Amino acid sequence: MRRGLQTxxxxxxxxxxxxxxxxxxxxxxxxxDRAVNEQSQVRLITPYRTAPPDGExxxxxxxxxxxxxxxxxxxxxxxxxxxxxxxxxxxGLSAPELLWPAPERFELPGDLVAxxxxxxxxxxxRTRRTAGxxxxxxxxxxxxxxxxxxxxxxxxxxxxKLDQPLAATGPAEPDPATEPLVTTWxxxxxxxxxxxxxxxxxxxxxxxxxxxxxxxxxxDGVQSGTSPGLFLESHEAFDTGxxxxxxxxxxxxxxxPLRPKVAGQPLPKESSFAWTVTGLLHEGRPVxxxxxxxxxxxxxxxxxxxxxxxxxxxxxxxxxxxxxxxxLLALWLWGLLAPRTAPETRPGREAWGFVSAAAxxxxxxxxxxxxTFEGLAWIELSLLAMALCAWLRRRAASRPALRHALxxxxxxxxxxxxxxxxxxxxx
Amino acid sequence: MRSNRTTSATLLLLTGLTxxxxxxxATGAVGDKAPDFxxxxxxxxxxSLADLKGRVVVLEWxxxxxxxxxxxxxxxxxxxxxxxxxxxxxxxxxxxxxxxRDFLKPADHLAYNQKNGITYSVLYDExxxxxxxxxxxxxxHLYIIDEQGKIVYNGxxxxxxxxxKGMPERVNYVDGGLAEELASKPVDPASTKPYGxxxxx
Numbered sequence: 001m002r003r004g005l006q007t008x009x010x011x012x013x014x015x016x017x018x019x020x021x022x023x024x025x026x027x028x029x030x031x032x033d034r035a036v037n038e039q040s041q042v043r044l045i046t047p048y049r050t051a052p053p054d055g056e057x058x059x060x061x062x063x064x065x066x067x068x069x070x071x072x073x074x075x076x077x078x079x080x081x082x083x084x085x086x087x088x089x090x091x092g093l094s095a096p097e098l099l100w101p102a103p104e105r106f107e108l109p110g111d112l113v114a115x116x117x118x119x120x121x122x123x124x125x126r127t128r129r130t131a132g133x134x135x136x137x138x139x140x141x142x143x144x145x146x147x148x149x150x151x152x153x154x155x156x157x158x159x160x161k162l163d164q165p166l167a168a169t170g171p172a173e174p175d176p177a178t179e180p181l182v183t184t185w186x187x188x189x190x191x192x193x194x195x196x197x198x199x200x201x202x203x204x205x206x207x208x209x210x211x212x213x214x215x216x217x218x219x220d221g222v223q224s225g226t227s228p229g230l231f232l233e234s235h236e237a238f239d240t241g242x243x244x245x246x247x248x249x250x251x252x253x254x255x256x257p258l259r260p261k262v263a264g265q266p267l268p269k270e271s272s273f274a275w276t277v278t279g280l281l282h283e284g285r286p287v288x289x290x291x292x293x294x295x296x297x298x299x300x301x302x303x304x305x306x307x308x309x310x311x312x313x314x315x316x317x318x319x320x321x322x323x324x325x326x327x328l329l330a331l332w333l334w335g336l337l338a339p340r341t342a343p344e345t346r347p348g349r350e351a352w353g354f355v356s357a358a359a360x361x362x363x364x365x366x367x368x369x370x371x372t373f374e375g376l377a378w379i380e381l382s383l384l385a386m387a388l389c390a391w392l393r394r395r396a397a398s399r400p401a402l403r404h405a406l407x408x409x410x411x412x413x414x415x416x417x418x419x420x421x422x423x424x425x426x427x
Numbered sequence: 428m429r430s431n432r433t434t435s436a437t438l439l440l441l442t443g444l445t446x447x448x449x450x451x452x453a454t455g456a457v458g459d460k461a462p463d464f465x466x467x468x469x470x471x472x473x474x475s476l477a478d479l480k481g482r483v484v485v486l487e488w489x490x491x492x493x494x495x496x497x498x499x500x501x502x503x504x505x506x507x508x509x510x511x512x513x514x515x516x517x518x519x520x521x522x523x524x525x526x527x528r529d530f531l532k533p534a535d536h537l538a539y540n541q542k543n544g545i546t547y548s549v550l551y552d553e554x555x556x557x558x559x560x561x562x563x564x565x566x567x568h569l570y571i572i573d574e575q576g577k578i579v580y581n582g583x584x585x586x587x588x589x590x591x592k593g594m595p596e597r598v599n600y601v602d603g604g605l606a607e608e609l610a611s612k613p614v615d616p617a618s619t620k621p622y623g624x625x626x627x628x
Contacts, residue, residue, distance in 0.1 A: 078564040079565045084591070109628055110628025112628075114625070148625075152493075153495070261581070262618060
């Protein structure tokens, strides 16, 4: 019985979906024919009954997707690729620009993610009249797209054609079937902060210690919706991790971990990030905000006027930390390796050793949040060399020349720690 | 005596901290040491990366049931490069989970390889551990490893996800990368965004 249901339910859903796809679709003046396959259907649409004679012309690439399938945003995520649309001649129109509504995030098996749209999406296409009145709307588009579910991906290619006569007089009249659809998705295209009263944005690189750097985006003057999301366009230098979002008194803050694509290379002073934040509320209305901002990647680089405070420490602070650490370590080694004192002073010495060890460990923790993994490893190796020099120096009491050489070694190692701390700072 | 014990403990602690920091480098990024692996091929022979030290190696994540991977097989993108750079070791790695419908049994994979002229070794990574160690995401996803065992390229095979361009118009990143690597020049670009199906881990 259970097995029968398991067969019947998908079959029924499949039949209903197929029936929807195969039902006759009247060729409307506001839409091209639909290209149909098992996973999706796609067509070109306009929101008008007749084409507008001048000004902006709105069009859309309309997808309907079978349950469980998705198409992609401009950054597809870990896999896939976004639709590619190549237009033929567009007489009387500027080259259409494809816009990207706010995407969703899809979790895929294997801890992979995809960014895109499920169920239905209209990618708005923005164009303008370039010639005077008298030209009908005639558009031909070659569309390549990939449709995926959790299990498989299928690429498709279609040529869609849309012809629409010109409005006889006056402005274009809206089409009751397509106009709400185009408007709905047009309104889901992210806007810049300047377009929203009282909204400001900032972006900065933040240091998360051993967890590596993260991009922090703040959007002030908005409220958090159901679940704000941060989406970055592909970046030449960084891969991104899983973003986190939280409310602030002024708005919303989001952080996404960054991982350099090329290891061991110094980061540039600054880099441009294009980001979109979805799931926000502005004056009670759902909005998405987008921006392209230049973000300093190293301390000391002047901040962008709109940027937030980067938490990377200034060089003097780090240098002072390194110096304090070297001093503590030297005192610790001296305290432990100095000639033995009377037994009654031993508890004091032990306490001093314990406090010193705790201080050094604390310092290493602080350093681990300030310098790169590689830098920390080299610093620890230098500290190890210092300890070795100090130990050997004590054993070489009868050989003054060797003691001097080892003393010099201690000094070199101390300077090396300072130098390494200064030159391996996290961005 | 106590002093020696404390010193030894300190040395051990510092060594431990140093060693603990080192594995964080192995992430599959360009510049990282290529994670080692030893995997059994569809022909039953085991291949270890450690045995290929001193050779330039290309790793290609492959899934015959992925339309992108299959398109490049049909277009002979990889086999042509494999022949062009005979001194390079080309390895296919299939990280498809054996429970996934895309998984091909050895006999079927071997037949697919023979039918399509794939003469290089294709290895099974059934647990996905190797794929995840390299942070491989798509089929195809390609890596070039230099003679010292360092990753010098990570990304797509070319700049044409949709396959719309003709072969001569495509920028084949691995072709360019191998030419540069073999001429002892820096690989540029060293990193691109891979495209295709997600790996079925």
